[in-house]
Amino acid sequence: MRVVDPKKSPEAIAHLRTALAPTRPVVLAEQRRLPLVQAFQEVFPGGGLQRGSIVHVSGAVGATAVALAIAAGPTQAGSWAACVGVDQIGWAAAAEMGVQLQRVAVIQTPASSWATVTAALVDSFDLVLCGSQHAPSAQEARRLAARARERGSVVMLIGGETPGLARSARPWPTLADVELCVVHAEWFGIGHGSGRLRQRRITLDVGGRRGMSRSQRLELWLPDASGCIVRAERVQGSASTELTPAVGLIGTGLRDAG
């Protein structure tokens, strides 16, 4: 004979939920999030970027694309994004990834007023993209992080290297709450004198602290054949024959003395 505790019955729980709903706080700090596009929603708790956090996107390749893909969500939801110290973003690609360009401002600042300008932007923009052209001192970076936390905006640092081009004199101090690192990327659709760059599969390590401490791995098509950002299936069952993997791991590029 089974005795059902009336307090544990689903109806009772549902009733309690509705009764308690008005007494809950309106919104908790950790629930205040900037929405993200579908592909990223599963790896971020609550499906969005927690406001006030610092995001660091790194990787030898693909950092810019990941940063733009993340910026797509908030700008679509009505937030403004500011870019400071990133002159080289291809905005056509950003628009293809879903960034709403009418809510993006690009600020060109000399290094000397970088800190002042970024502080002003953090005050009022939901998302601030910082390139690695200007690297702040540890103190400036800490102040910036504190300001972002207070004002509830997300600062995204785009790291990364491009072969042959030194981007940054010194690295950013490490105080990121969310670390996104592109560990693997391969292009599909290109051959030897044939085809074209069509789609790219990247593997992203997502980690950090404050709720993001669990390290996760995310496989993405960035972009897929139709230009969208979608999660790649882990098991690539019967991959179509036209998908010729173009490339191996990062860093295995052959070097030649030339």
Place this chain on the structure above:
Amino acid sequence: MYNSSSPHSASSPHSASSAERTLVVLCADWPAVATARPVKKPLVVVHANRVISVNQGARRQGIAHGFTVREAQAHSPAVEVVQYDQQRDARAFESVLAAIEEFVPRVEVLEPGQCAFPTLGPSGYHGGDRALAQLVLTRVQTAVLQTVVQQTAVQQTAMQQTAMQQTAMQQTAVGPACSVSVGVGVADGPQAAQIAAKESILQSHHSGSEVSQPVVVQTGKTAEFLSPLPIESLGVSTCSTQASQSAAAEMFDVARRLGIRTVGRFAALPSADVNARFGNLGMSAYRLATGFETTPLNLADPAIDFSVEAAIDPPAERVDRAAFVAVGLAEQLHAELAGRGLGCSRVLVVAETDAGDRIERLWRHEGALSAADIARRVRWQLDGWLSTGASVRRCSGGVQRLQLIPDQVIPDTGMQLGFWGGTHNATERALQALARVQALLGVGAVKLPELRGGRSPSEQYELVPIDAVDISADQSAAAVPSSDRRPSSAAGPWPGRLPLPSPTVVWPQPVEAELIDVSGRSVGVSGRGVMSTVPVHYRVGLGEWQKIQHWAGPWCIEQRWWDAIGHRRRARLQVVSGAAAHLLTLEAGQWWLEATYD
């Protein structure tokens, strides 16, 4: 039936009960009167070479409104020509207004020479509209006369010439009250009253009497009063601007040619037909003609000027000194506004430098600005203007005058911030921050990316200065369907543009690159778009050689072949090395790294 020039007929006791009853005082040819010259001596006031006002002497010589100066002089060689001066008219009219303000506290000035007030209170006090109108008429005539005589006397002392003779002439000239035709009209509504006042002057001219009589239209009799008048009289008051006046003249011309010559005939038309034929202008005239005038008098208190300013002496060369003054000013402004329960959501900060520059910027805030907020904004602005260093220096010299003008004054209802800052409007906040950055770095430092059509990655978008974009117009675009992510503006036919996806990094300055085959020879592309050999290695700048694993292309493009200077021939090649993919461009035998698929 209306009572026109029978001053002693009893006015209806109900006439004062209507809230819209209005009395209009009209001084004919006020610009000529305001010159305060002897009325017998011909004088015309001209504007844009046309006579707009004549005095009695000139009228007797046959000079009328609309004459050119030459025509006027042909009629009377001795005519004095005075340029129109609106300020002079307004100044002279002040004494008339002062006289009327003995009856009512608030008077609406329709234009210098014409004013109106509702008769509800004063006519009850003075015993009816007619008694009030008579009283006002007498008082205004006296006031006008005094002004004219006084001004003439002042002018004469200034001129100091043949004083005795002139004064004698003045007394004969301006002595009788007839020298200035003043009309007073009372009717339901200001426009009808204006016509009544004009009618009062016309009647005195026709009868040849020296003193005009007020015209009082009884309540509800406006249509009857207007009915026999020519249709053009409706245009006296309905139109204020030059454009609407000419439109009205055209309308009356049409009506006259249609056989509608009097206001009564016009009022008898069906309103739908008037609306169909003459539109809004016709309808406002029609409402007046049928006695349903709707224009209320504007008797609101004049707007109070809250702006505060301070002179800085010696001029402030440093931000902190100017900011110190700004704090005081902001507190003064805030106290003044708060005393009236007002706040200000936009403030215009104006600074003048000793070099004569005037620089201003508008600051906005979603709630009311507190004193500290205002002071902070002034400081930001001065920071950008005065501080040298890396920011763009926009003013020379020090600030010698600082002015704060509240641009949007609102009732201060207090501002409830969201518990987590949720009430903010993202666009407002962003614009505010961008304004601050602009103040720091200069106008050109803030840009918005905008998609343009183009063939190469760098041509597909452009960074436009924010001042060239109307951001508020974009706010409606907040809900863009997520399925429609592909940009459409760049979709135009651009033969030769690269296939999607576009490169995520477009180098502002292309970097020199080298592309070689197995034997180390540089790779070329023929005029027919054929690679001379298979590319095997590339390097960017003087970096390390990278092995090419995959490549695609070349995509050739020839632009502006008809133009000797703008002509460009290029071949584009996608190369993949490791995980990195680049777009290399060949132009005039040199490879360039143009963009990277980062």
